[in-house]
Amino acid sequence: MRLAPRNARIAVVGAGWAGLAAAVELCAAGMRPVVFEAAKQIGGRARRVEFHGHPLDNGQHILAGAYHETLRVMKRVGADPERLFHRFPLEIEHALAGFRLALPESGNIFGKTLNLASAFFMAQGAPFDEKIAGARFVQSLKRRGFRLSEDCAASELYDRSGLRGKMRRYFWDPICLSALNTPPEKASAQILANVLRDTLDGAQSDTDFLLPATDMSALFPDAAAAFIDANGGELRVQRRVGALRPEANEIFIDEEAFGHVILAVAPQHALTLLESHAEARATVEILSTYAFETIGTVYAAYPEEIDLPARMRGMECDAPGSIGQWVFDRGRLDERNRGIFSFVLSSSANGWEEYDDDALASRLHRELETLLKCSLPAPRWTRVVRDRRATLSCRPKLQRPAAETPIAGLQLAGDYVYADYPATIESAVRSGVAAAARVVEKARAQ
Numbered sequence: 001m002r003l004a005p006r007n008a009r010i011a012v013v014g015a016g017w018a019g020l021a022a023a024v025e026l027c028a029a030g031m032r033p034v035v036f037e038a039a040k041q042i043g044g045r046a047r048r049v050e051f052h053g054h055p056l057d058n059g060q061h062i063l064a065g066a067y068h069e070t071l072r073v074m075k076r077v078g079a080d081p082e083r084l085f086h087r088f089p090l091e092i093e094h095a096l097a098g099f100r101l102a103l104p105e106s107g108n109i110f111g112k113t114l115n116l117a118s119a120f121f122m123a124q125g126a127p128f129d130e131k132i133a134g135a136r137f138v139q140s141l142k143r144r145g146f147r148l149s150e151d152c153a154a155s156e157l158y159d160r161s162g163l164r165g166k167m168r169r170y171f172w173d174p175i176c177l178s179a180l181n182t183p184p185e186k187a188s189a190q191i192l193a194n195v196l197r198d199t200l201d202g203a204q205s206d207t208d209f210l211l212p213a214t215d216m217s218a219l220f221p222d223a224a225a226a227f228i229d230a231n232g233g234e235l236r237v238q239r240r241v242g243a244l245r246p247e248a249n250e251i252f253i254d255e256e257a258f259g260h261v262i263l264a265v266a267p268q269h270a271l272t273l274l275e276s277h278a279e280a281r282a283t284v285e286i287l288s289t290y291a292f293e294t295i296g297t298v299y300a301a302y303p304e305e306i307d308l309p310a311r312m313r314g315m316e317c318d319a320p321g322s323i324g325q326w327v328f329d330r331g332r333l334d335e336r337n338r339g340i341f342s343f344v345l346s347s348s349a350n351g352w353e354e355y356d357d358d359a360l361a362s363r364l365h366r367e368l369e370t371l372l373k374c375s376l377p378a379p380r381w382t383r384v385v386r387d388r389r390a391t392l393s394c395r396p397k398l399q400r401p402a403a404e405t406p407i408a409g410l411q412l413a414g415d416y417v418y419a420d421y422p423a424t425i426e427s428a429v430r431s432g433v434a435a436a437a438r439v440v441e442k443a444r445a446q
């Protein structure tokens, strides 16, 4: 059913994954949103960036089988996850430390619970008591329905649960850092438990790693833009919204009036747009408390014949001064990028953020040589991308704003809004889908 044009005056501010997911859902419901995007390109913090003619990204992304809403909206716009991802069972291997933990393929005769237990017990490079502690930890979270009586730092929960030694160093700590993009000493144990609930306690395929077989824009944003266009929506790039002006029951963006606005920008940008509105004081107070975490991505282009033994490898080890965390072979993921490796560095205590770009690239080059046990030619080029506000810092008892603001017609979406999760693609998409559903309901009731 197409709605009358007046009701269809809906704006989405921001064409990251949250805003695009919202606009796609609105279009699918017969509405024609106008999407404003400040940048030249869409996709926000998960988008294609070309380096030396190669389709790479603003940062290496890894998704999980538990990203159900992301996979659903991808399918809606014709982006086929089967074709666009390499899907494989959870595998954490830090070869330099002699550590490996891997789940078997799903669908085998033992079933999920046994597979998980066997993955712990078969883990290489950790003593038996540490494996038992890991299995007990998951069981105890399960018994409590993954609810903690009080939120605390993930490291405190780990301490109380007897997680230590190599399993902690090479499995539990990296899981927390990668899932929440926040080091365990600062991370929310409750949000970590929520992630473990939806992965380790979901269907076994929910624990699968999904590595993009193409660049981040081709994964969803490009197809979403085509879907919006084909369904009567409008995407305006290089259109930064400078102010939202509520008047009577409408919100003005420049001289245009909208009955509904979904503000789908990063929290620091939402803060700028909301701080002059007295009604939004509670939201502004919450957003003002947010701290952020950095992610660094270092690309290095080697001769095409050089590859990793796998699509990704952990680089953590005990060698003094080592900084590597994860390395991805982009050529194994997408043959247009043969010979290109991406190193991912999340906020951590190992000091990588102090290195300048050249020192960082050459340090990682040496650590890659150690990992591959051979000397490598100097890369043809390297590129360091540091995003100092990659995501919000997912701290204990972190407050989230209500998605529905006191400003009539204004909804929030974005990776920081979906309260159950850390800031990820899935939380961005879920918040966008939820905001669109509320707008559809209200518009239909009008």
Ligand SMILES: Cc1cc2nc3c(=O)[nH]c(=O)nc-3n(C[C@H](O)[C@H](O)[C@H](O)COP(=O)(O)OP(=O)(O)OC[C@H]3O[C@@H](n4cnc5c(N)ncnc54)[C@H](O)[C@@H]3O)c2cc1C
Residues within 6 Å of the ligand: 013, 014, 015, 016, 017, 018, 019, 036, 037, 038, 039, 042, 043, 044, 045, 046, 058, 059, 060, 061, 062, 063, 239, 240, 241, 242, 264, 265, 266, 269, 295, 296, 297, 387, 389, 390, 391, 413, 414, 415, 416, 423, 424, 425, 426, 428
């Ligand atoms: C380097 C890096 C690596 C990451 N790795 C992972 C990962 O492995 N797995 C994972 O799940 N997540 C990962 N994330 C997080 C994930 O990318 C984000 O959570 C997600 O992309 C956020 O989407 P969003 O739509 O909420 O916000 P954004 O992507 O920030 O989108 C907001 C959009 O709004 C636009 N905008 C801002 N202000 C205005 C304005 N005034 N007017 C108009 N437009 C405006 C911006 O230009 C932007 O396009 C990573 C992030 C980074 C940076």
